[in-house]
Amino acid sequence: MKNAQDFSAQTLLVTGARPRPVTNAPLNEPVVFSSTFVGTGSDSGEERTYGRYANPSWDGFEDLLGQLEEATNPAILFSSGMAAVAALTALVPFGGTVVVPRHAYQGSLVLFRQQEEAGAIKLKSVDITDTQATIAALDGADLVLLESPTNPMLEIADLAALLRAAREAGIISVVDNTFNTPLNLRPLELGADVVVHSVTKYLAGHSDVILGAVLTSNDELYAKIRNHRALHGAIAGPMESFLALRGMRTLALRLRAAEANALQLADFLSQHERIGEVRYPGLPSHPQHELATELLGGYGAILTATINPRPGQSLVAAADEFIAALQLFTPATSLGGVESLVERRRRHQGEPESVPENLVRISVGIENGAELVADVAAALE
Ligand SMILES: Cc1ncc(COP(=O)(O)O)c(C=O)c1O
Missing domain, CATH: 3.90.1150.10 (Aspartate Aminotransferase, domain 1)
Incomplete structure (x- = not known):
């Protein structure tokens, strides 16, 4: 059997995240409606404890999106794209500086603007088509959020150059890949630390669910984002997770x-x-x-x-x-x-x-x- 990475995304979308094909097994993962999981009676050996930390209904979508984005970790599914964007705040120290495109998705812009007004962060807004000015703005920053194309001005950034500069400067780089999907762009390959998605859009594809996702191959950032999800509680419902995986097949x-x-x-x-x-x-x-x-x-x-x-x-x-x-x-x-x-x-x-x-x-x-x-x-x- 070939490794998943040997197959094209087109094939993975259809064949990935399915139960093992054994006689009488369902073709699709069943949806699990359970808020808690049976324990061992002791404090060890449990894969799952409570439904805010894990749900088997998230696993298929998380594994498949992780493979498509070529991340070493599964995706981390959230209750919305904005919950995924908001989780980025877990990566910025209090009073830290965040760089955002001036034409980023307005929800992300408003969220970071309100954080700035509350004194939690400093915000720098940049024209991402001006590569040199954007690189200059990275000086002293903690995190840069990139969108390319931007929403709604459809500007394209020189992502390779910007992600290289962020890496050299030791700044956490995030790409909102909602408009592209991993079929058109895999930012982690270009050197991004983190990818966010509004799964609501192309991935789920039928305007019937609201979900979001964060991806990273950096284990420290992965642990921080998962911890944020568990404690802030913006988790995906089992039914929405099923619908997103079903939608993503096509x-x-x-x-x-x-x-x-x-x-x-x-x-x-x-x-x-x-x-x-x-x-x-x-x-x-x-x-x-x-x-x-x-x-x-x-x-x-x-x-x-x-x-x-x-x-x-x-x-x-x-x-x-x-x-x-x-x-x-x-x-x-x-x-x-x-x-x-x-x-x-x-x-x-x-x-x-x-x-x-x-x-x-x-x-x-x-x-x-x-x-x-x-x-x-x-x-x-
Ligand atoms: C680029 C982008 N990022 C994030 C979001 C937020 O996603 P959601 O509506 O799933 O919370 C949107 C929603 O329109 C978007 O267009």
Whole structure:
């Protein structure tokens, strides 16, 4: 039998994390609904004690994501992506400095901003497309959180250079890999210490669960994050864990289908007179297209476009009118599901003012690509 690492991610996604194939065994791991586990009656020899520390229903997902990210430890599953991001605070000393992209996911930005207001950390916000400025900001920092592409500006960072600089400076580096998934980027291979995911998005893939995960091959950091999960208690439910593993089985098919649609849509939008700027890392007009091509196994399926207002129309009204006219794109936040979603990002408090008022973010799904383009064309009429 080959080692798991000898198989492609596409095969691992389907064959990994299954019970041994013995007669009468279930094909899928059963879901375990139990808050506690029978002990030995003494203080040794127990693999599991209480459901806040371990649950067999987490194991399959954690093992499989660990293999996909090529981590030496399993993933650590959390109740949400934000619980996973919040667990990073366990790695920063009181009063320590955290570096974040100025266009990071707004939930992460608000969390760290509130920590700064409470005096727990100092925050430095950087333009991650400016490699030299970002490296300069690492001076004296304790942890750097990187996103590439950023959400929602879809900027691409020179991750290899930034992660090398963080390692040389002895700073803990974290990459939020939600937009890429391990199919398009494996940050640990590039030298990241920690990876975080909103499992809610592409990994689970069906907009029916909220979960998060942290990965690291560093045993000390692994122990700290697990300890944080056990004590802060943001654990995954058994049913959500099952749904995430089931959803992840089709990740390779879903992601590639959504990417093909995203490229088709980005191409169409970039030639339309009612559109100002289209951002999609797969378009040659994207400012970091070459870097994206060098670093990523695929360009993902998120794109943004600014909608030009009609004469006398406000920027907000232009975006709202476009969204209301769409039929196949549901106006909803979130991304990474099989269905296409659209939203004007500045409707969220906490979204930086550098994100244009008329910017819409589209999470492209796996519907028929030509029908998606036709729907957008009709909405722009
Ligand atoms: C890049 C990124 N990181 C983290 C999160 C937070 O994840 P969750 O919503 O699962 O808590 C999100 C959610 O939108 C995200 O887009």
